[in-house]
Amino acid sequence: xxxxxxxxxxxxEQIAKNIYELTLQGNIVQDANPGQFVHxxxxxxFEPLLRRxxxxxxxxxxxxxxxxxxxxxxxxxxxxxxxxxxxxxxxxGPLGNGFPxxxxxxxxxxxxxxxxxxxxxxxxxxxxxxARGIRTIHVFGFATEDVTFYEEKFSSLGDTHYVTxxxxxxxxxxxxxxxxxxxxxxxxxxxxxxxxxLRALETFYPEKQGFLSFEERMGCGIGACxxxxxxxxxxxxxxYVKVCSDGPVFAKGVVKL
Amino acid sequence: xxxxxxxxxxxNLKNPIMPASGCFGFGKEFANLYDLSKLGAIMxxxxxxxxxxxxxTPRVAETPAGMLNAIGLQNPGLEKVMSEELPxxxxxxxxxxxxxxxxxxxxxxxxxxxxxxAPNVKALELNISCPNVKQGGITFGxxxxxxxxxxxxxxxxxxxxxxxxxxPNVTNIVEIAQAVEIGGADGITMINxxxxxxxxERTGKPVIANGTGGLSGPAVKPVAIRMVYEVYxxxxxxxxxxxxxxxxxDVIDFMSAGASAVAVGTSNFVDPFVCPKIIDELxxxxxxxxxxxxxxxxxxxxx
Ligand SMILES: Cc1cc2nc3c(=O)[nH]c(=O)nc-3n(C[C@H](O)[C@H](O)[C@H](O)COP(=O)(O)OP(=O)(O)OC[C@H]3O[C@@H](n4cnc5c(N)ncnc54)[C@H](O)[C@@H]3O)c2cc1C
Ligand SMILES: Cc1cc2nc3c(=O)[nH]c(=O)nc-3n(C[C@H](O)[C@H](O)[C@H](O)COP(=O)(O)O)c2cc1C
Ligand code: FES
Numbered sequence: 001x002x003x004x005x006x007x008x009x010x011x012x013e014q015i016a017k018n019i020y021e022l023t024l025q026g027n028i029v030q031d032a033n034p035g036q037f038v039h040x041x042x043x044x045x046f047e048p049l050l051r052r053x054x055x056x057x058x059x060x061x062x063x064x065x066x067x068x069x070x071x072x073x074x075x076x077x078x079x080x081x082x083x084x085x086x087x088x089x090x091x092x093g094p095l096g097n098g099f100p101x102x103x104x105x106x107x108x109x110x111x112x113x114x115x116x117x118x119x120x121x122x123x124x125x126x127x128x129x130x131a132r133g134i135r136t137i138h139v140f141g142f143a144t145e146d147v148t149f150y151e152e153k154f155s156s157l158g159d160t161h162y163v164t165x166x167x168x169x170x171x172x173x174x175x176x177x178x179x180x181x182x183x184x185x186x187x188x189x190x191x192x193x194x195x196x197x198l199r200a201l202e203t204f205y206p207e208k209q210g211f212l213s214f215e216e217r218m219g220c221g222i223g224a225c226x227x228x229x230x231x232x233x234x235x236x237x238x239x240y241v242k243v244c245s246d247g248p249v250f251a252k253g254v255v256k257l
Numbered sequence: 258x259x260x261x262x263x264x265x266x267x268x269n270l271k272n273p274i275m276p277a278s279g280c281f282g283f284g285k286e287f288a289n290l291y292d293l294s295k296l297g298a299i300m301x302x303x304x305x306x307x308x309x310x311x312x313x314t315p316r317v318a319e320t321p322a323g324m325l326n327a328i329g330l331q332n333p334g335l336e337k338v339m340s341e342e343l344p345x346x347x348x349x350x351x352x353x354x355x356x357x358x359x360x361x362x363x364x365x366x367x368x369x370x371x372x373x374x375a376p377n378v379k380a381l382e383l384n385i386s387c388p389n390v391k392q393g394g395i396t397f398g399x400x401x402x403x404x405x406x407x408x409x410x411x412x413x414x415x416x417x418x419x420x421x422x423x424x425p426n427v428t429n430i431v432e433i434a435q436a437v438e439i440g441g442a443d444g445i446t447m448i449n450x451x452x453x454x455x456x457x458e459r460t461g462k463p464v465i466a467n468g469t470g471g472l473s474g475p476a477v478k479p480v481a482i483r484m485v486y487e488v489y490x491x492x493x494x495x496x497x498x499x500x501x502x503x504x505x506x507d508v509i510d511f512m513s514a515g516a517s518a519v520a521v522g523t524s525n526f527v528d529p530f531v532c533p534k535i536i537d538e539l540x541x542x543x544x545x546x547x548x549x550x551x552x553x554x555x556x557x558x559x560x
Binding site for chain 1: 285323474
């Protein structure tokens, strides 16, 4: 169920250059699934006015906490990065449909591909896949070393490969360069990242089952305003989908790239 | 407790608060959050004869205390609105105001004729002011003669009272208001969004794919209040005011300027519970002012 809640800041830490890890406590956590997002109002004033969509990166239902990992670049995320322990944040969520964890059979292998700030939601996904007895392979691309994060955490869950555009960390290049070399065997692809990366993955693995998470500018975040609409391919029954309420995760081939 | 009910042509409103067109879809999403029967009315998303996909994305951009949108009247088309959206809304005890749009006069007439037969549609709102479609829309809203002719044509076929939604993108809004009143409009809704543009800091190009978009939110409230104030003085028909409403004080401001009821748009995105919150807050605010019936504050700026 979608709720609006003032969640308590339990922790806020900078984990890479302009990348923050924010842990929030509240009841929204109980309904959260990997790949879903929350819509955050960072200030009670009219500045900035709109909420900011951020993916849920790590869920801890026992502690009633989840973690968000975000890049502070614009006004809204900059204000969010100044929140301190004890502050409250106005959160609407959980929103959208996340990654289907049960799309891979037990004993199968999942390939998780992420780009930059698209990597966070893959962490909770990887945890839940592993808990179901699924092998995970992580291939993540970043611009430079100083914006990479969570390498150790992902390594503890499965095979982990980092790629940077300038080669300062891991292999040099794009995720598809490394995938070309690794030629990993897998059953299902899960990916989140910039559009060019998602597009490249669609052509790279035309026959594979996969789920891609999309980003689009949002108004309401709940499906009412038609801001976040994407055209679909003829493989879809619908003419269009809304990223916020039909997505942000779609089966490969549904959204026209 | 102050009485907050209001009677308008076709509309018996429990309270003067309703979500504005395009900011509430056809109600389904918000029905997951609260009981829609609590609302005074619902202004549904613009309906056109055929389904419309709308404009390319990005369709929205944030601006200081506001936002720009160029959705482009995306909607499932008249057939589906009649067979699915409106029947679904019948489970709630709330009057529906159907926002009607089109490119040609005939389109408005066709939509109005059918949609006004739906049992829960108690009034129409002619959208002659959408800044985001290439043809029609705003052109009907900027020329008083064309606006009047459109209202006359729709009045012939509509089974319910007809309200006309005015565009603020004109030099003289009073002239348009008077023209639609002469054309037989039962009421006026105002304002639609103000045409604006935001540039990307790096590229210098418009952020919205459509180039321009409609400005809404708290930033436009002073413009909206001024326009309601002017139109109230010039026409006899009632006004439903909107533009940047976020709380009960804003509602009181609009009603003081001359609105008989108030619609809430962009604020639904900021706080999806804003409408029920305002409805709960309003009686207290009125009591503070010593007002027994909300009707009594309509147009008090002018007395
Ligand atoms: C479903 C979804 C999940 C996301 N998850 C994450 C995440 O886990 N971590 C993370 O760092 N970022 C994530 N993003 C991107 C994040 O929403 C933007 O970085 C953020 O909104 C930028 O806000 P700002 O105040 O920094 O920028 P500003 O430039 O001030 O933003 C202005 C407006 O543009 C919107 N906007 C700007 N960039 C984006 C974008 N890339 N996507 C959508 N809207 C944008 C803002 O929401 C705001 O309305 C996600 C986006 C979506 C749609
Ligand atoms: C995303 C969005 C979509 C809108 N769609 C419509 C529409 O379909 N028809 C219409 O008459 N007005 C539409 N509007 C205008 C609003 O109904 C309202 O007139 C305007 O936004 C001013 O009110 P506000 O400041 O409270 O948002 C839209 C506004 C927004 C922000
Ligand atoms: S953001 Fe409003 S419909 Fe998706």
